[in-house]
Amino acid sequence: MQRSGGRLRVYWVSLSTTEELLNPVTSPSFEELADIEYSRAIGLAVSLLGDRDAAVDVAQEALLRAYREWDRVQRLERPGAWVRRVVLNLCSDQLRRRTRKIKLLNRLTRQPSTKVETSDSALPDVQLWAAVRQLPPRARSVVALRFVLDLSIDAIADDLGCPAGTVKSDLSRALAHLRTTLSKEDR
């Protein structure tokens, strides 16, 4: 009886663990989330900002926010998506600030300049990602999520809170625009 009970207990634990893997009912720890998402957050931010220092700052800020809000974030179905949304928002914020800063500098120096891009020449494929960053905000997010993070169309739609059809058309238009831009630059 005792032996049988022991077997039952082991079996129950094993079953529960399998269920958690397939459909998690217990949340990941913050450390587990950070292990997976930190590097991905940096990659996403690098592609959107073209600046390694800024990307690391953004990724750290996103995870710091996740830590502060952990009580709430850990109960979400996809905490990683929450972190990615924060990264996308922070990147948009930074790009807006860059534009504003250029305007301020123009006003102070009275010398018009449209240079908004940073030039982190140590990054690979500078021209390609610079063209991605010129896309409208949602389109560049879609491209980065699709290629840098290798997310499916459905996962991107979940992340961005929009229908999958919208993501598909955004991606299609973005790629068409990139082809035009890059072929002009090649000439």
Place this chain on the structure above:
Amino acid sequence: MNRPQDLEDQLSEGSERLRTVADELASAHPLATPRSSGSRGRHPLVLSAAVVAVVALGVAGLVTYRYRSEVPASGDIAVSTVSPIERDSGPTTTSGSATTLQAEATITLPTTLEVQATHSEILFASLQDDTVVFADIEGSILRSVALPTVAPGFERALVHANDETAYVADGGRLIVVGRSAISEPTVYDGYSSIGPVSDSGFWRSEAGARPGFVSWRFESFARETGPTIELEISQLPFGQLSDGLAVWDRERSQVLYASSQSQTVLSSHVPLTSSDDTVFVLDDSTVTAVDEFGDAQPLFDLRGAVPASTLEATAVSPDHRRLAILRKDPNSYDVLDLTVFDLDTMTESAFAIDEGARAQWISASSILVHADRPTAIVVRTDSSDLVETHLAGRDVIAIETS
């Protein structure tokens, strides 16, 4: 020419290289390892974030920040043209140098100056007891509007004005009065007396979702609302930046830029005022412009004087090229002058005005000074015209600075 599959291959391969970079960066800057100061200089904003991170995470030390500042690319900004002006002595003496300071002479005039024809173009709004008066610079009243019933226990104040509209704070209400004869005053509820007001709307406040916090939200005069910004009770907005608020954190003695998504520490000095993308602070006795990234540019030395009432007596002209500061003696707190700094020419002009006066820019080059007493002492500088006019027994002085 890129073929369809070529571009996607290119993006996939490029992404793989970016992921490698990201992995390297993640290894070089691990979350669990405290970082040393970077080589790009220390930034108060990130320093503060580091403190917050350490406080938030305690002994776990999971996240720390590198110190980092944004350095403008070479040639982007001519710092050499932005330097404090030197002056020999106090504001009531004649002084100056040929290169940096306009010659100035201070003359006390007990009589009304002759009104020049050009000034009739200048219109302004003034609050006279419970009436908003629109007038021209000669004192001709164009429209006088009695305000709705006063909210009990609150003193009304003119918080913002242009030549077409006056914005009056009345307790928890904001009353908007137009110069047009057909417009009726419009009342907006939910206004906080410290919330910034602009030509397009105002910031309203209500109790925050968390105890000890206040929710701020921009509401346009078309009744459209923006995103919510949560601030602690001790964090007071004093200006509107491009898509957020300039905030003075009294407890931490810091100037912040707060948006709906983040808070950024801009400065640890006392704020004077803000324009739409710049905060002006007093660093020791130097007026310093700080942009939304915390980059600071020293502008003018007040030579030991202090601003009278920072957020009332300091004002940026509509074109952001001039700054007016009512200066006080740091020991006696007597009013010294109203000093106008010109950011283009890096020159300054001093005007003697009465104690308790408030300065308000009514055009890029004209300041309106509301004096509390009916007998204003009017001062004229060589470089400026100045007009004294009278509205309902109260003197109003207009200073043309160009």
